[in-house]
Amino acid sequence: MGTTASQLGKDLLSEYQELTFLTKQEILLAYKRFSELLGKDEKDVLHERVPMDRILTLPELKSNPFRKRICYVFSTSDSKNGSLTFEDFLDLLSAFSDSATMEIKSHYAFRIFDFDDDGTLDCGDLEKLVNCLTGETDETKLTAEEMRQLISNILEESDIDKDGTVNLSEFQHVISRSPDFVR
Amino acid sequence: GNERRKGASRAEEGESQTRPERIDRGRRKRTRSHQDTKGSEGDEEVQPKIQSGRAAKTRKHTKNEKTRKKEEEEKAEKGEGKERHGKRKKTSASKKEREEVGGKHTMKEKAQEVKRKNIIQQMNCIHNSLSSEELEKLKEAVDERKKLIQALRGKPWPIKKKCVILRESQEFVEKYEGALGKGKGRKLYAYKVLMSKALMGRPYGTIPRKTVPRAEATSAMDFAVLWDFGVSCIITLTLTTSCFLQWPFHATFRKMCFQGYAQYSVLFYGYYNNQRAVGWLKFRMPLSYFLVGVGTVAYSYMVVIRTMARNANESGVGDDNSFNFNWRMFTSWDYLIGNPETADNKFASITTSFKEAILEEQESQKDDNIHLTRFLRVLANFLVLCCLAGSGYLIYFVVRRSQKFALDGLENHTWWERNEVNMVMSLLGMFCPMLFDVISALENYHPRVALQWQLGRIFALFLGNLYTFIIALMDEINLKREEENIIKFNITVWEASLFNGTVSVNSTAPPVTIEPADVPRGPCWETMVGQEFVRLIISDTMTTYITLLIGDFLRAVLVRFLNYCWCWDLEAGFPSYSEFDVSGNVLGLIFNQGMIWMGAFYAPCLPALNVLRLHVSMYLQCWAVMCCNVPQERVFKASGSNNFYMAMLLVILFLSTLPAIYTIVTIPPSFDCGPFSGKQRMFDVIQETLESDFPAWFGKVFSYASNPGLVLPFMLLMVLAIYYLQSTSKSYKEANMELKKKLQTVVQNMFPPLVQQSCFNVYF
Numbered sequence: 001m002g003t004t005a006s007q008l009g010k011d012l013l014s015e016y017q018e019l020t021f022l023t024k025q026e027i028l029l030a031y032k033r034f035s036e037l038l039g040k041d042e043k044d045v046l047h048e049r050v051p052m053d054r055i056l057t058l059p060e061l062k063s064n065p066f067r068k069r070i071c072y073v074f075s076t077s078d079s080k081n082g083s084l085t086f087e088d089f090l091d092l093l094s095a096f097s098d099s100a101t102m103e104i105k106s107h108y109a110f111r112i113f114d115f116d117d118d119g120t121l122d123c124g125d126l127e128k129l130v131n132c133l134t135g136e137t138d139e140t141k142l143t144a145e146e147m148r149q150l151i152s153n154i155l156e157e158s159d160i161d162k163d164g165t166v167n168l169s170e171f172q173h174v175i176s177r178s179p180d181f182v183r
Numbered sequence: 184g185n186e187r188r189k190g191a192s193r194a195e196e197g198e199s200q201t202r203p204e205r206i207d208r209g210r211r212k213r214t215r216s217h218q219d220t221k222g223s224e225g226d227e228e229v230q231p232k233i234q235s236g237r238a239a240k241t242r243k244h245t246k247n248e249k250t251r252k253k254e255e256e257e258k259a260e261k262g263e264g265k266e267r268h269g270k271r272k273k274t275s276a277s278k279k280e281r282e283e284v285g286g287k288h289t290m291k292e293k294a295q296e297v298k299r300k301n302i303i304q305q306m307n308c309i310h311n312s313l314s315s316e317e318l319e320k321l322k323e324a325v326d327e328r329k330k331l332i333q334a335l336r337g338k339p340w341p342i343k344k345k346c347v348i349l350r351e352s353q354e355f356v357e358k359y360e361g362a363l364g365k366g367k368g369r370k371l372y373a374y375k376v377l378m379s380k381a382l383m384g385r386p387y388g389t390i391p392r393k394t395v396p397r398a399e400a401t402s403a404m405d406f407a408v409l410w411d412f413g414v415s416c417i418i419t420l421t422l423t424t425s426c427f428l429q430w431p432f433h434a435t436f437r438k439m440c441f442q443g444y445a446q447y448s449v450l451f452y453g454y455y456n457n458q459r460a461v462g463w464l465k466f467r468m469p470l471s472y473f474l475v476g477v478g479t480v481a482y483s484y485m486v487v488i489r490t491m492a493r494n495a496n497e498s499g500v501g502d503d504n505s506f507n508f509n510w511r512m513f514t515s516w517d518y519l520i521g522n523p524e525t526a527d528n529k530f531a532s533i534t535t536s537f538k539e540a541i542l543e544e545q546e547s548q549k550d551d552n553i554h555l556t557r558f559l560r561v562l563a564n565f566l567v568l569c570c571l572a573g574s575g576y577l578i579y580f581v582v583r584r585s586q587k588f589a590l591d592g593l594e595n596h597t598w599w600e601r602n603e604v605n606m607v608m609s610l611l612g613m614f615c616p617m618l619f620d621v622i623s624a625l626e627n628y629h630p631r632v633a634l635q636w637q638l639g640r641i642f643a644l645f646l647g648n649l650y651t652f653i654i655a656l657m658d659e660i661n662l663k664r665e666e667e668n669i670i671k672f673n674i675t676v677w678e679a680s681l682f683n684g685t686v687s688v689n690s691t692a693p694p695v696t697i698e699p700a701d702v703p704r705g706p707c708w709e710t711m712v713g714q715e716f717v718r719l720i721i722s723d724t725m726t727t728y729i730t731l732l733i734g735d736f737l738r739a740v741l742v743r744f745l746n747y748c749w750c751w752d753l754e755a756g757f758p759s760y761s762e763f764d765v766s767g768n769v770l771g772l773i774f775n776q777g778m779i780w781m782g783a784f785y786a787p788c789l790p791a792l793n794v795l796r797l798h799v800s801m802y803l804q805c806w807a808v809m810c811c812n813v814p815q816e817r818v819f820k821a822s823g824s825n826n827f828y829m830a831m832l833l834v835i836l837f838l839s840t841l842p843a844i845y846t847i848v849t850i851p852p853s854f855d856c857g858p859f860s861g862k863q864r865m866f867d868v869i870q871e872t873l874e875s876d877f878p879a880w881f882g883k884v885f886s887y888a889s890n891p892g893l894v895l896p897f898m899l900l901m902v903l904a905i906y907y908l909q910s911t912s913k914s915y916k917e918a919n920m921e922l923k924k925k926l927q928t929v930v931q932n933m934f935p936p937l938v939q940q941s942c943f944n945v946y947f
Contacts, residue, residue, distance in 0.1 A: 019335055019345045063526035064518065076341050087342040095339075096518065107339040109513065126512075133516060134537065135530030142537060149541050153508045161930040174509045 007045070020094035021104075030093055033058075034086050045086055052082035055089075065132040069112045106172045120165035126151050325359050328352040467876070469858035469868045476784045480840050483780065487836060491829045511536055547629070556627055563625040567640055570618060574611045575647045581607045582655030586662070604655075605722035608648055612723075612774075613730055616641050616767065635827075638766060642831060645774050646838060649781070653842050656715060660850065663708040670705045671854060707856035709785050712846075716782030717789060723778070724796050727771065731807050735761045739811035763812040768804070769828055777835040784843045 008031050016027050035045045037055065042048045052071045061067040071082035074092040084092070094100060095108045113121055115128045127147060134140045142150065158166050158174045166174075332352050335345050515533050520526050581603050588596050599606065619640045623633055739760050746753045753759065775793070782789050847866060852859040859865045873882045887893070 015346065015349065016342070019342055019349060021336060059521045063520055063523050065516065065526075065530075074341075076343065091342055101337050104337055104339055113513070129512065130537070133512070133530070134534040135527065140530055140534045142534070146538065146541055149545070150508065150512075150537060153541070153544060154512060157506045158509050160927050162927075171513075174506045175513060177506065178510050178514050180510075180514045 012046075016090060020090055021097045021099045022090065022094050026093070026097070027090065030090060031086070034089050047085065049077060049083045049085050052084075055082075055084055065135075066112055069115065073108060073111045102176060103172070106175045107168070109175070110168050110171050120167045121171065122165040123151055126154060126166075321359055325356055328356050332356070467872065470872050472787075472858045473865065473868050475787075476843075479783060480780070480836075480843075483836055484833075487829060487833050491826050491833065494826045494829060508540060511540060543629075559625045559627065563622050566622050567619060570615060570622075571640075571643055571647050574615060574644060575651045577611070578604070578608060578648055578651040579655060582652065582658075586655075586659060602718070602722065604652070605719050606726075608652065608719065609722050609726035611648060612645065613726060615644050619644075634766060638770060638831075641767075641770055642834075645777075646835075649777070649839075652719075653781075656712060659711065660708045660846075663706045663711060664850075667705045667708075667853060705853055705855045707853050708850075709853060709857055713782060713786030713789075716778065717786055717792070720775070720778055720782070720789070720793070720796070723775070724800075727800070728803065731803065735807050735811045760811060760813045763808050763814060770831075773828065773832050773835055776832070777839045780836060780839040781842060784847070 008028065013024060013027060016022070017024060020027075022030070031045065034050070037050050037058075038045065038048055052068070052075075055071055056062065056067055061070065064070070068082065070092065071084060072080065074088045074095075075082050075084055076088055077083045095104055110121070111117075113125060113129055115125045116122075121129075130142060130147060130150060134142060155164065155166070158170050160170055160173070161167075329352075332349060335349055338345065340348075511533075515536065517529060520529060585600075585604050588600055616637070619637055623637055626633065626636070628636065738758060742753045742758055742760060751757070779789055779793050848864065851863055852861075852865050854860055859868060862868065862871075873885055
């Protein structure tokens, strides 16, 4: 494993730097971490596709309630099975990096929260979202009444066109005013 | 798969191609002048392969007819360009070959020369054939591509797609930039690429940024230490420079008094000589003292108001847009959590926050027993007023007592009795807010509203205390002035006695040299005021540090260690760890600044002392927060924007400078100490300067300008302007609301399907 770092060509490295928000050191580190995920017989780090269950063993993703959605969103596989190549992995890291713009972050966040991939956050999506956030155990789940109340409050606050769903622009409108995002 | 293959093949060609590309761009125009046609057979074989490769690529990426036509022309030219370059590359190797095979190549050489000339002619044709309009369009297309390259990073596409677009655009730009720019564009681009390769570690926009960790974000926003620090620094700087400018010129040391050497230091007003012009620079010292004092106040006003204006701009359209539920849902998860236990805790806290928010919403819609609530609120306010009145009276009483002690002679009293006033003020400042907190439980307000009431009450407490203190100080000032009159009288008597002693027979008596140190000094009320403020600030600092150590640190130690042998859970139950109270600390800073503003005129080095104190405070509190505090359970910002605290600061600035201005204008300065000694009023120094340093006409103009007949209408005009601006801003706000509503109805009625469609297209 000692020579893996040098296997990422300089041209590719500079291209990745150009196209993502990551620095050179971060890309090399990502390369190292990704190559650790590969099996013994998989040597071609750049072109190998790692299945989702191996990605989810990463400690950073293990405790994340949205880990599966994250994999699905960043995966470019034809079969939509959540497997990631190295470039998908870089896309993931770039979107989550500190220097990424708010537009990128909110775009990907929207896609992650859109459980049924229909381009809007409707009641079903919001319900699944809340259930993800409150944990799986019964003591922490919300009752049906509370859920209904919560979702109606959310839609009241953010649904400008009153179509019962939150679309990308409404989502971005809400997020851009959040104190966490104001730099 | 297709793209991967392309990518791989490109990577292979990459090394051999990129260099040729770069050099090729630089050569295309220069080669016509000095290239020698040297060739070797090998080149011809290499050329077609590369040429076809490039042709394939270019063919794939052409968009419109025009560019395709140009590309076909360029292809031919490129082929030649490659050839030429290939020749260059192998020149060194082929030199020998050339010499050997000299004669054989002459035919080929000639053919190639002709070909080259044709290419040059072709290129010129391209240039001339393109009308200026087409050139413009080409230029626009190139600029667009360049912008696309810059913006690629921010597009939400997968890297593969971005790669393709990047390479395509780069080629396009390289190809046409040269044709357009006559070599300059090319060189610039090559330079940029070279630079980015040289600085590969840090290309544009990828330097990692430091962000404030979430837990401290609110305190970082509200905690105005750095801002305060900046203003304090500037005030310190101004005052220090004015101090140092006349340091070498101070001649006499005064008699040391039991109150300490510090009394006669730069710290206090009394240090300053009243000489009008000091040193070879003719530094106008009294004038500078006055102007610096006034200037710092003006500067502070300017800074506060400018910050407020900036905050108002940034806070955006409306403060009523607080997406409480949305934020809890979308932004509550912390993506840095990697530990399953922490994740479980986070889940629990998120659930709690959802349930709380839901409950709150339900309760706010309930119309409970209004009369009872109203009665309780009135009762609470009454209690608070009683507290405030009580504390005011206590301070007055204590100040009176200390005056009595002073008359008795301070040596007879204990330390407590000597410093009673400051101690009482600090203790009140510590315990009353807790009392207010308890009383506010009666009121049953929304937490944000309750916080605002609490801050308002603490504000009133502080102001009441300070003003009582100042009124008591006024009494002392009057006492000192009476003392001064007595001393002045004594001095005349004493001087007369001196003269009477020496003038015997001769009428021309030698002037009596009086040692300045022997002349009895008058009591300097300004220095006394300065001293009082310094003492106040020091005792305030000490109280804060001691509360910190006892209230936070000791408490944390007790809770942690006694928990093992106590009946109930100390950490969850009663004492538990103290919370870091953001608003309380911000308020403390604001009050500290208020005291500095008040005392700065009479104790010029007070801001410097304060800067030191702020440094120490910052490190101490940083340690205390990390070591013994827990974050607040509910973080409510007192208002939607940061202007709440700024507004408070502005009010305090105004109220703090009021006493100083009052004393400048009404009370005559001491007769023998300070830069204004001997004058009737402190601001007479300005009059003096106008009369002596400026030409006569200036003084006349000034006197006309300060005529009340001119000043009053001017003030009226300003009041009218304020009224006008306020009414226009109100009308703008209303127009804004109308537009927002209109936008909602328009979107609702006409565009929902389109909006959804466009969102869908964003997905790749």
